[in-house]
Amino acid sequence: MxxxxxxxxxxxxxxxxxxxxxxxxxxxxxxxxxxxxxxxxxxxxxxxxxxxxxxxxxxxxxxxxxxxxxxxxxxxxxxxxxxxxxxxxxxxxxxxxxxxxxxxxxxxxxxxxxxxxxxxxxxxxxxxxxxxxxxxxxxxxxxxxxxxxxxxxxxxxxxxxxxxxxxxxxxxxxxxxxxFGPEGTWEGGKEKAPAALCRKIAEAEPGSEIEMWGDGKQTRSFLYxxxxxxxxxxxxxxxxxxxxxxGSEEMVTINDLARMIMDIAAKPLGIRHIPGPVGVRGRNSHNELIRKRLGWAPDEPLAEGLRRTYPWIAAQVERKRGRNARAAA
Ligand code: NAD
Ligand code: GDD
Missing domain, CATH: 3.40.50.720 (NAD(P)-binding Rossmann-like Domain)
Structure with a gap:
């Protein structure tokens, strides 16, 4: 073995x-x-x-x-x-x-x-x-x-x-x-943008706003x-x-990422841009080398991974709400 x-x-x-x-x-x-x-x-x-x-x-x-x-x-x-x-x-x-x-x-x-x-x-x-x-x-x-x-x-x-x-x-x-994906850090300060935005969208009241660090025009790619x-x-x-x-070669703005999650959640919300740690202005993966040397590169669309991740984070948010409500009762 x-x-x-x-x-x-x-x-x-x-x-x-x-x-x-x-x-x-x-x-x-x-x-x-x-x-x-x-x-x-x-x-x-x-x-x-x-x-x-x-x-x-x-x-x-x-x-x-x-x-x-x-x-x-x-x-x-x-x-x-x-x-x-x-x-x-x-x-x-x-x-x-x-x-x-x-x-x-x-x-x-x-x-x-x-x-x-x-x-x-x-x-x-x-x-x-x-x-x-x-x-x-x-x-x-x-x-x-x-x-x-x-x-x-x-x-x-x-x-x-x-x-x-x-x-x-x-x-x-x-x-x-x-x-990103299910069973990743989704709260507490170490969470990354996909988990943080899923959490904020799950927590938001319908018709309200979520907060986002920076102007949302910074770009990233996210790999499931x-x-x-x-x-x-x-x-x-x-x-x-x-x-x-x-990494993924599907580069999106953080605004795009939030909108994709809102679509999956069927929750159209506003975005309030606030100052925060933003890091580099743009980042994407280049996959020529991995394709050449391993004969493979990630190819799954971002939306598919988000469709598996959002329900898991929404369930964590619900569970936490339940715990808090029981503690307050
Ligand atoms: P994570 O924080 O979930 O996992 C890291 C683990 O290391 C934690 O469980 C932590 O308890 C453990 N650890 C920290 N200090 C330790 C110590 N002194 N002794 C024993 N264990 C210790 O992070 P992750 O997202 O699973 O990332 C795994 C690796 O991939 C890390 O090296 C990270 O830097 C790298 N990485 C992750 C990402 C990402 O997007 N998740 C991106 C780039 C690189
Ligand atoms: N985390 C987080 N939370 N980021 C937000 C938020 C929020 O509520 N709102 C907007 N952002 C923005 C950040 O300001 C940043 O510009 C962008 O979303 C991406 O943030 P992160 O996902 O937290 O980190 P990163 O992409 O800058 O860096 C991550 O990726 C590296 C590898 O590519 C980190 O996880 C690094 O540890 C990792 O090595």
């Missing part, structure tokens, strides 16, 4: 990845500070531990694994990474996790390690035009990410590739572009979780080390 270790298995992408690896017949160990928030883990074994501690990393790798997926990170959406208030934690926590995990894998002679970098590592100067952002893999330098989160990702992807060159490892590096998992596993098992984008 093949085996896999998933670091960050209590998080959004990690918990979905564990499910898929189990579906494929793997024995799976998860590690995280916490269990998944919205469903039981599908992992065979789950270690609650802090991967900033090198001894926890070594203990998690007390056996051989065919595949290791390193997704653990201190991360969040624009409201977490662009305010500046979390910069020291983000850099310190995530860098320690990556340094420790890679060292532990190397010591145990584990070769195949997947690392989840981010589109946030691309230079801000190529993402000023909302209609024509540039995120080709070879456009990373001169480096100028717009957040410390992006700088840490850039450092860590270089670290994984250096271990390939100097220690004969076979790490694989992907640059994810804004992943199943496509992210497919690309992650394909890359990990391929002969290509990356870095490679895993």
């Amino acid at each position: 093949k085996s896999a270790l998933v670091c960050g298995a209590g998080g959004f992408i990690g918990s979905h990845l564990v499910k898929e690896l189990k579906r494929q017949g793997f024995w799976v160990r998860g590690v995280d500070l916490k269990y998944p928030q919205f469903a039981e883990t599908a992992a065979d074994d789950f270690i609650i531990g802090d991967l900033r501690d090198p001894y926890v990393c070594r203990a998690a790798i007390d056996r051989k694994f065919d595949e290791v997926y390193q997704l653990a990170a201190d991360m969040g959406g624009a409201g977490y990474i662009f305010t500046g208030e979390n910069d020291a934690d983000i850099m310190h926590n995530s860098a320690l996790i990556n340094l420790n995990m890679l060292e532990a894998c190397h010591k145990r002679n584990i070769k195949r390690v997947f690392y989840s970098s981010s589109a946030c590592m691309y230079p801000a100067y190529n993402q000023e035009d909302p209609d024509n952002p540039k995120t080709h893999e070879d456009s990373a330098y001169p480096a100028a990410p717009d957040s410390e989160y992006g700088w840490e990702k850039l450092f860590s992807e270089r670290l994984y590739l250096a271990f390939n060159r100097n220690h004969g490892m076979e790490c694989r590096v992907a640059r994810y572009h804004n992943i 979780i199943d496509q992210c998992i497919k690309g992650t596993i394909l890359l990990t098992r391929s002969d290509f080390e990356g870095p490679v984008n895993i």
Whole structure:
């Protein structure tokens, strides 16, 4: 039986990845500070531990694994990474996790390690035009990410590739572009735009307004979780080390995104634009490289993923309303 270790298995992408690896017949160990928030883990074994501690990393790798997926990170959406208030934690926590995990894998002679970098590592100067952002893999330098989160990702992807060159490892590096779907963070400050807007629309009274940070003309692309998992596993098992984008090429404005969700919810609402952390003006995935090297690229329309995500978030909102009403009674 093949085996896999998933670091960050209590998080959004990690918990979905564990499910898929189990579906494929793997024995799976998860590690995280916490269990998944919205469903039981599908992992065979789950270690609650802090991967900033090198001894926890070594203990998690007390056996051989065919595949290791390193997704653990201190991360969040624009409201977490662009305010500046979390910069020291983000850099310190995530860098320690990556340094420790890679060292532990190397010591145990584990070769195949997947690392989840981010589109946030691309230079801000190529993402000023909302209609024509540039995120080709070879456009990373001169480096100028717009957040410390992006700088840490850039450092860590270089670290994984250096271990390939100097220690004969076979790490694989992907640059994810804004992943969304059910069982992702939808409130609390770390949620990203798709979840935040689904929540606001679900909470809004008919005929009222939702608040949106910025003028709504900033652009992004959003990738549904199943496509992210497919690309992650394909890359990990391929002969290509990356870095490679895993993202959607369907670029929309944040206003468009909100309107798509309102259509799905059948709830036409106004939009009030307010100041907030906005990040780069435009971002989209470029998928020529993934198509060429993996013979595959994400192709699912955004609306399909939103149709699966909105009802899940609306149900969370309803559940919370029920809890609050019972508490007030
Ligand atoms: P997430 O926050 O849901 O999951 C990350 C998990 O890491 C969390 O469960 C957290 O508890 C865990 N973690 C944090 N610090 C830890 C520590 N010290 N020890 C053990 N576990 C720790 O995030 P996600 O959306 O699932 O993202 C997974 C990975 O993909 C991250 O590396 C993230 O930076 C990257 N990424 C995600 C997106 C996205 O849109 N979701 C985009 C680009 C990159
Ligand atoms: N989160 C959020 N909440 N964003 C909003 C909101 C809101 O209520 N209203 C408008 N926005 C805008 C943000 O200001 C930003 O311009 C845009 O929607 C997208 O925000 P996010 O989805 O939070 O983040 P991001 O796309 O800037 O960055 C995300 O993607 C990266 C990969 O592409 C983050 O999740 C990063 O952690 C990730 O690496």
